[in-house]
Amino acid sequence: MLEKKSAKDLWAAKTAASIMERTPKLYEENGHHGKWSYDYGVVLKGFERLWQATGDEQYAQYIQHNMDYFIQGDGSIRGYRMEEHNIDHLNNGKLMFGLYDRTGNIKYKLATGLLREQLVTHPRTSEGAFWHKQVYPYQIWLDGLYMGAPFYLEYLLRWEPEEGLLNDVTKQFILCAQHTRDDATGLLYHAWDEQRVQPWSHSVTGQSPNFWGRSIGWFVMALVDVLDLLPSHHPDYRKLVDIFTDTMTALRTYQDTVSGVWYQVVNEGGRKGNYLEASASSMIVYAMAKGVRLGWLSEEWEPVLHHAYAGLISEFVMETNQGWVNLYKNCQVAGLGGDARRDGSYAYYISEPIITNDQKGMGAFLLACTEYEYLLHAKV
Numbered sequence: 421m422l423e424k425k426s427a428k429d430l431w432a433a434k435t436a437a438s439i440m441e442r443t444p445k446l447y448e449e450n451g452h453h454g455k456w457s458y459d460y461g462v463v464l465k466g467f468e469r470l471w472q473a474t475g476d477e478q479y480a481q482y483i484q485h486n487m488d489y490f491i492q493g494d495g496s497i498r499g500y501r502m503e504e505h506n507i508d509h510l511n512n513g514k515l516m517f518g519l520y521d522r523t524g525n526i527k528y529k530l531a532t533g534l535l536r537e538q539l540v541t542h543p544r545t546s547e548g549a550f551w552h553k554q555v556y557p558y559q560i561w562l563d564g565l566y567m568g569a570p571f572y573l574e575y576l577l578r579w580e581p582e583e584g585l586l587n588d589v590t591k592q593f594i595l596c597a598q599h600t601r602d603d604a605t606g607l608l609y610h611a612w613d614e615q616r617v618q619p620w621s622h623s624v625t626g627q628s629p630n631f632w633g634r635s636i637g638w639f640v641m642a643l644v645d646v647l648d649l650l651p652s653h654h655p656d657y658r659k660l661v662d663i664f665t666d667t668m669t670a671l672r673t674y675q676d677t678v679s680g681v682w683y684q685v686v687n688e689g690g691r692k693g694n695y696l697e698a699s700a701s702s703m704i705v706y707a708m709a710k711g712v713r714l715g716w717l718s719e720e721w722e723p724v725l726h727h728a729y730a731g732l733i734s735e736f737v738m739e740t741n742q743g744w745v746n747l748y749k750n751c752q753v754a755g756l757g758g759d760a761r762r763d764g765s766y767a768y769y770i771s772e773p774i775i776t777n778d779q780k781g782m783g784a785f786l787l788a789c790t791e792y793e794y795l796l797h798a799k800v
Contacts, residue, residue: 431733431745432470432789436479438744439463439782446486450779456490456499458567459779461511466786468518473794480522487515487528495530502538505554507564510535513571517578529579536575539568545614548588549595556757558614560596562635566642569593573649583654590656593643597663600627605687606670610635610764611756620756620764628756628764631686635754637703637784640667644710661716668711671704672724680731684751685769693770698736698749702784705729709791713798729792732785749774750781 443449446460464483471479490498490512500509513535520528543551545558550568552561573589576582599612611628613621620628643664650657674686681701683689705728711717712725738746752773756764761771 430789430793431737432466432786432793433474434739434743435745435782435786435789436467436470436482438746439467439786440478440482442744442777443779444485445489446779447489454489454499456497456509456512458508458511459783460486461514462780462783463786464512464515464783466783466790468515469787469790469794471518473790480518483515484519484523487512487519491516491527491531493527495527495534497531497534500534502534502541503554505538505542505551507542507550507552507568509567510538510571511567514574517574532571532575532579535571536579539572545595547591547595549592549599552611559611559618559756560599560614561611561756562596562600562608562639565592565596566638566645569642570645570649573646577649583651586650586654587656589646590650590654590660593646593660593663594656596639597667602627602631605631605673606666607631607674607686608636608639608667610754618757620762630688630764630766630769632754632769633682633684633686633697633700634703634751634780636667636671636686637700637707640664640671640707641703641784641787643667644707644714644716647716648710648714664707664711664716668704668708668717668721675724675728676731679735680727680729681735685766688766691766693767695770695774696735696749697751698732698747699751699778699781699784701728701732701736702781702788705732705788706784706791709788709795713791713795725792729788732788736785746776747778747781747785748776750776750778752778 446463447454464486467479467483513532516528516532549560551557552559552564569589569592576585600608609627610632613626616623616626643660647660675682676689679696681696682704683694684697685694688694708725712721736748740746752775754769754772756762761768
């Protein structure tokens with residue numbers, strides 16, 4: 421059984437305080453300059469989870485302060501362009517549900533409706549999976565499941581409660597796993613090209629050539645967040661649980677035995693240039709902790725979770741003299757196509773800049789800490 425930790429070990433509150441003090445306006449940091457970017461939603465979901473766990477209003481106020489820069493009184497969204505058909509643009513919409521519940525302000529509900537409308541015309545593969553973006557045609561990326569599926573499901577459950585529509589959400593995971601899974605390792609490739617025309621896609625399978633840690637992290641976070649909302653009687657519920665447990669079991673195989681965390685390219689731990697990566701490891705820990713808490717992973721996973729969480733702290737975290745939390749070894753960004761360099765090769769994934777306090781990493785770390793600490797107290 422998990423053991424209770426003392427208050428000094430509660431990294432979630434320290435991390436949230438560090439983010440609020442260092443970056444009161446997320447949209448002005450890291451070159452965003454007011455851009456409607458999915459990064460904020462990763463950080464603010466961590467704040468939402470911490471608010472739910474503690475009831476501390478400062479966390480809700482931080483979410484509202486950052487979202488109100490974008491959400492106008494009529495529900496329009498500053499900087500959002502539906503015609504881009506970018507699945508990433510839906511991620512921040514997840515925050516609107518809680519803001520609407522808390523304030524009753526109709527602008528948040530209207531904003532979710534605007535984002536929902538994107539999915540009506542969002543292009544799809546021949547089987548009905550959403551393209552990652554208009555500029556990445558016929559492609560499924562693991563990242564996109566986190567960006568779109570939890571938002572889509574919560575919107576349907578709240579405001580379009582026709583149960584048949586839920587199949588459109590579960591189908592996204594089933595198709596994605598079907599096309600990206602590697603039978604030999606159980607891991608998921610970063611992306612799949614239905615037309616097999618991208619330079620990075622395999623001519624037969626359409627899969628990209630490597631297992632990027634953060635992409636799999638996005639996928640397992642998406643699964644636990646959707647399973648948390650999906651009615652357990654839904655016919656695809658068990659399929660999604662099986663996809664989750666299979667993917668987590670594969671990740672467990674590639675967990676670094678010494679540190680307890682995961683590499684940038686998951687299955688190439690001993691290869692020159694590879695490194696232990698903070699954002700992917702945080703995402704996997706979040707999904708594992710939530711999976712244990714909600715019963716999709718058995719108690720035999722608890723030692724694995726302990727080891728992984730301890731690894732997050734020892735491998736990636738350092739506190740400043742002011743008491744701020746710094747998160748090291750974050751891959752800044754990685755994608756496929758759109759640039760001759762982004763070919764999905766091993767050399768490409770290890771060549772992207774490694775930075776400190778990346779918003780995606782900090783958000784995932786806050787989610788991991790909050791979920792793990794919540795599990796600790798739930799077990800006591």
